[in-house]
Amino acid sequence: MAATNPTACLLVIGNEVLSGRTQDANIRFLAVGLGELGIPLREVRVIPDVPRTIIDTVNEARAKFDYVFTTGGIGPTHDDITSECVAAAFGVPWEPHPVAWARMDRSYRQGDFNAARQRMATMPRGATLIDNALSVAPGFQIGNVYVMAGVPRVMQSMFEWLAPTLRGGPKIESRAVHAIALPEGVIAEGLGAIQARYPQIDLGSYPFYRPGGNGVALVAKGTDVAAAEAAIAEVTALIAGFGKVPIPGEPEG
Amino acid sequence: MAATNPTACLLVIGNEVLSGRTQDANIRFLAVGLGELGIPLREVRVIPDVPRTIIDTVNEARAKFDYVFTTGGIGPTHDDITSECVAAAFGVPWEPHPVAWARMDRSYRQGDFNAARQRMATMPRGATLIDNALSVAPGFQIGNVYVMAGVPRVMQSMFEWLAPTLRGGPKIESRAVHAIALPEGVIAEGLGAIQARYPQIDLGSYPFYRPGGNGVALVAKGTDVAAAEAAIAEVTALIAGFGKVPIPGEPEG
Numbered sequence: 001m002a003a004t005n006p007t008a009c010l011l012v013i014g015n016e017v018l019s020g021r022t023q024d025a026n027i028r029f030l031a032v033g034l035g036e037l038g039i040p041l042r043e044v045r046v047i048p049d050v051p052r053t054i055i056d057t058v059n060e061a062r063a064k065f066d067y068v069f070t071t072g073g074i075g076p077t078h079d080d081i082t083s084e085c086v087a088a089a090f091g092v093p094w095e096p097h098p099v100a101w102a103r104m105d106r107s108y109r110q111g112d113f114n115a116a117r118q119r120m121a122t123m124p125r126g127a128t129l130i131d132n133a134l135s136v137a138p139g140f141q142i143g144n145v146y147v148m149a150g151v152p153r154v155m156q157s158m159f160e161w162l163a164p165t166l167r168g169g170p171k172i173e174s175r176a177v178h179a180i181a182l183p184e185g186v187i188a189e190g191l192g193a194i195q196a197r198y199p200q201i202d203l204g205s206y207p208f209y210r211p212g213g214n215g216v217a218l219v220a221k222g223t224d225v226a227a228a229e230a231a232i233a234e235v236t237a238l239i240a241g242f243g244k245v246p247i248p249g250e251p252e253g
Numbered sequence: 254m255a256a257t258n259p260t261a262c263l264l265v266i267g268n269e270v271l272s273g274r275t276q277d278a279n280i281r282f283l284a285v286g287l288g289e290l291g292i293p294l295r296e297v298r299v300i301p302d303v304p305r306t307i308i309d310t311v312n313e314a315r316a317k318f319d320y321v322f323t324t325g326g327i328g329p330t331h332d333d334i335t336s337e338c339v340a341a342a343f344g345v346p347w348e349p350h351p352v353a354w355a356r357m358d359r360s361y362r363q364g365d366f367n368a369a370r371q372r373m374a375t376m377p378r379g380a381t382l383i384d385n386a387l388s389v390a391p392g393f394q395i396g397n398v399y400v401m402a403g404v405p406r407v408m409q410s411m412f413e414w415l416a417p418t419l420r421g422g423p424k425i426e427s428r429a430v431h432a433i434a435l436p437e438g439v440i441a442e443g444l445g446a447i448q449a450r451y452p453q454i455d456l457g458s459y460p461f462y463r464p465g466g467n468g469v470a471l472v473a474k475g476t477d478v479a480a481a482e483a484a485i486a487e488v489t490a491l492i493a494g495f496g497k498v499p500i501p502g503e504p505e506g
Contacts, residue, residue, distance in 0.1 A: 031273030042301060043300055043301075044270075044299035045298050046296065076437050114442065120438075185365075186367075191330055204268055206274070250274075
């Protein structure tokens with residue numbers, strides 16, 4: 001990773017991931033999307049719908065990372081408390097956002113913009129809206145904190161809207177090679193030597209277990225594409241040196 | 254959650270989840286497994302293969318939670334540094350574990366128990382082994398920290414071995430009801446009132462979008478089964494009061 005890349009932290013807010021009710025689908029989407037923008041995700045925290053926890057975690061993360069993204073907890077029900085907790089974290093009032101309020105008021109039939117839905121138009125003072133194509137209820141940004149929905153397709157729509165507004169660094173590129181029937185323990189020493197020669201890239205080793213055969217995938221990541229390709233060329237030679245067939249790219253499926 | 258339930262934190266260690274290369278499959282498995290043991294998962298942190306980050310996060314988590322579980326970073330390659338970082342966190346030597354060492358030495362052919370594989374038998378002084386049915390390389394426990402593999406099926410085998418040794422609390426039970434074509438914003442106020450009457454349970458509201466129809470699932474979780482069932486009975490009446498059909502349980506698929 002180049003020193004010029006801004007860093008990101010993701011806060012997944014919601015009891016449903018911690019209880020195992022819901023399989024998270026947001027971490028990977030944002031990890032990939034942020035990597036393409038050159039904003040490497042450096043930490044994810046999954047936390048419950050507990051005000052003190054949300055407030056403290058938001059404050060810790062926004063001090064430590066360039067960007068903080070949150071997913072979850074911005075709907076109309078009693079367990080949706082992200083927005084008011086972010087206001088508390090910033091020490092600003094939580095109040096009707098004039099644009100969001102007017103838009104939601106217009107979109108509901110007379111009487112349907114009730115107190116619960118009004119909470120979705122109530123935001124920390126100074127928040128900027130994050131729109132999306134699927135729902136009239138927006139997310140918002142305040143400082144370096146970006147508050148998004150937890151429902152994956154709504155979150156994804158918000159992130160697509162948001163992406164062009166984020167200032168990234170050089171894109172994180174990835175190059176890979178894999179081999180069948182080659183134990184990690186056999187190539188570990190050689191891999192370590194290659195990693196030491198390319199400190200600017202992250203060389204990862206990932207065993208896989210698939211019907212087509214067990215093996216190991218070696219992945220070089222970083223903003224220096226030439227270094228990633230050179231490292232993978234060395235890994236390719238290492239694999240061949242053990243009498244195995246180096247297969248370019250990640251294993252399929 | 255009863256006050257008698259011990260708490261757990263999971264540390265997912267590995268660049269591959271943060272880069273989006275790998276879809277995490279361990280959070281949900283452990284969330285469910287720990288819930289059944291009455292050890293609610295209260296936080297998950299996904300962190301990179303960076304020594305300072307691992308050491309600090311382990312120390313923060315073990316001070317704050319009754320149980321800390323880690324997944325990832327205990328293989329033979331240069332990016333597998335969890336074990337030595339846990340030793341550093343506890344301030345104890347990282348040294349050959351006599352039982353693990355002897356077992357691995359026996360299982361490899363002459364000369365194959367190389368320096369890289371010997372790292373998998375090197376552990377914090379005082380560690381107790383966590384066995385598994387799939388691999389000769391064990392995880393380990395030290396203090397309240399349980400270090401497991403990142404490969405899901407190996408981790409699952411380790412957790413199955415481990416589960417009977419963990420001291421849990423009352424099981425976290427779950428009761429649910431759902432409805433089609435009922436917006437969250439309509440029932441939010443009634444749900445909030447029900448949650449207020451049952452402070453000992455967590456009442457969650459989860460919109461879903463499926464081919465069979467969009468709707469919302471209401472889930473009551475806690476150790477007090479009678480309270481969870483009473484809360485869901487009230488939610489069922491609430492749904493019917495809005496002219497919708499309450500369907501017991503979670504939506505399928």
